[in-house]
Amino acid sequence: MEKYFEFLSASLAEEIASKIETPVYVYDEQTLRHSIERILSFPHAYGFLARYAMKANSNQFILKLFDSMGLHFDASSGYEAQRAISAGISPDKIQITAQEYPHNIKELFKSGVLFNATSCHQLEQFGRDFPGSEISVRINPGIGSGHNNRTNVGGLSSSFGIWYEWIKDVQKIAETHKLRITKIHTHIGSGGDVGVWERVAGLSLEAVKHFPLVHTLNLGGGFKVARTPGEQTTDIQRVGESVKKAFLSFAEKDGRKLNLEIEPGTYLVAESGILLASVMDKVSTGKGGYTFLKLDTGMNDLTRTTLYGSLHPIKLYPKNRKTSHEESVVIVGHCCESGDIFTPLPGDPEGIEPIKLPEAQIGDLLAFGAAGAYCSSMSLANYNSFPRIPEVLIRSNGKLTLVRKRETIDSMISLECDENL
Numbered sequence: 109m110e111k112y113f114e115f116l117s118a119s120l121a122e123e124i125a126s127k128i129e130t131p132v133y134v135y136d137e138q139t140l141r142h143s144i145e146r147i148l149s150f151p152h153a154y155g156f157l158a159r160y161a162m163k164a165n166s167n168q169f170i171l172k173l174f175d176s177m178g179l180h181f182d183a184s185s186g187y188e189a190q191r192a193i194s195a196g197i198s199p200d201k202i203q204i205t206a207q208e209y210p211h212n213i214k215e216l217f218k219s220g221v222l223f224n225a226t227s228c229h230q231l232e233q234f235g236r237d238f239p240g241s242e243i244s245v246r247i248n249p250g251i252g253s254g255h256n257n258r259t260n261v262g263g264l265s266s267s268f269g270i271w272y273e274w275i276k277d278v279q280k281i282a283e284t285h286k287l288r289i290t291k292i293h294t295h296i297g298s299g300g301d302v303g304v305w306e307r308v309a310g311l312s313l314e315a316v317k318h319f320p321l322v323h324t325l326n327l328g329g330g331f332k333v334a335r336t337p338g339e340q341t342t343d344i345q346r347v348g349e350s351v352k353k354a355f356l357s358f359a360e361k362d363g364r365k366l367n368l369e370i371e372p373g374t375y376l377v378a379e380s381g382i383l384l385a386s387v388m389d390k391v392s393t394g395k396g397g398y399t400f401l402k403l404d405t406g407m408n409d410l411t412r413t414t415l416y417g418s419l420h421p422i423k424l425y426p427k428n429r430k431t432s433h434e435e436s437v438v439i440v441g442h443c444c445e446s447g448d449i450f451t452p453l454p455g456d457p458e459g460i461e462p463i464k465l466p467e468a469q470i471g472d473l474l475a476f477g478a479a480g481a482y483c484s485s486m487s488l489a490n491y492n493s494f495p496r497i498p499e500v501l502i503r504s505n506g507k508l509t510l511v512r513k514r515e516t517i518d519s520m521i522s523l524e525c526d527e528n529l
């Protein structure tokens with residue numbers, strides 16, 4: 109897991125902490141560029157497009173970089189689409205796949221933003237708003253892949269997409285409103301297993317057969333980045349080859365040479381981010397108890413651990429000393445909340461499992477690796493009134509750029525008011 113810290117040497121970590129203070133997210137441009145290059149080499153039979161699932165990290169710098177390298181965008185709300193447009197992304201490069209029918213769909217659709225209906229009701233709403241238009245439809249192909257019901261985005265326990273058995277209803281709604289369904293979308297978060305991708309591609313192609321106007325199949329994201337020693341990063345080339353085979357064989361039988369879209373979030377940004385924090389206290393509960401390191405960050409900045417029990421690689425940067433002695437520690441955040449723990453028992457977010465680290469002292473820096481995806485963007489803004497934290501970018505030329513400022517108390521409370529309604 110050391111590789112996730114390669115772009116942040118001890119001296120650079122010290123420099124960032126002294127210039128901007130901790131906690132701070134640190135991103136590495138070079139690592140971002142390498143991830144994009146790998147995604148753009150995804151094997152495919154005919155046309156190919158990669159959309160970045162911007163919910164993973166929506167900082168403007170990242171959106172602009174990805175745009176400049178040829179990616180399009182997946183937005184998960186009308187607000188997210190607006191945010192991408194504000195960053196300079198052309199509306200026709202944005203497709204919305206959202207749980208909530210966007211409040212601003214009229215303005216967005218008019219400007220060129222694409223829409224992917226994720227329920228029959230959404231399809232109906234879109235049909236009433238834009239009869240005769242082109243649309244994409246998200247299908248739940250019947251299988252899932254997440255490790256529990258909360259991370260499952262396909263199969264019986266998922267509300268995402270239209271259940272594959274309701275295709276007749278989809279056709280009926282489309283007919284009523286003269287909608288042209290030209291794209292099918294599935295996203296079950298297929299992970300790194302080639303077999304799962306093959307099955308999902310097969311089931312999705314089955315769905316395509318019911319829609320003669322479809323020219324594009326979007327297989328979503330879900331490519332894995334190993335964040336713990338037991339996990340494996342997806343082999344993009346192997347997955348791509350199996351999907352390519354499925355598209356070739358579909359074309360032979362059906363005659364349609366389908367375009368492929370994929371929609372990675374995690375794979376593009378996870379490795380390029382680090383959450384850099386400081387150890388601000390160290391306490392113990394005596395014999396039979398634990399040693400706790402208390403940080404100046406917490407579940408408000410990095411929520412995935414509390415929410416899903418997701419673990420991140422951790423590195424201690426001992427200040428001005430060499431240390432060979434290790435100790436077992438429980439790492440906790442600064443929120444007054446018992447769930448604010450970064451070292452839960454795997455599979456039991458409420459349990460505690462100490463980890464081994466070099467002996468820590470108050471004032472040391474401590475970093476969470478592979479924290480570029482669903483960390484800053486998924487933060488619980490302002491819990492305990494902690495401000496949202498800054499983001500620093502290490503440019504390809506080694507220079508440091510601040511790409512988000514630390515929130516101030518004034519901006520935190522600026523929307524509070526006392527107005528008659």
Ligand SMILES: Cc1ncc(COP(=O)(O)O)c(C=O)c1O
Nearest residue numbers: 161205329330331371372373374
């Ligand atoms: C519709 C859609 N596409 C793509 C993604 C990206 O998934 P991942 O970050 O696992 O690649 C998500 C994530 O939730 C999603 O909901």
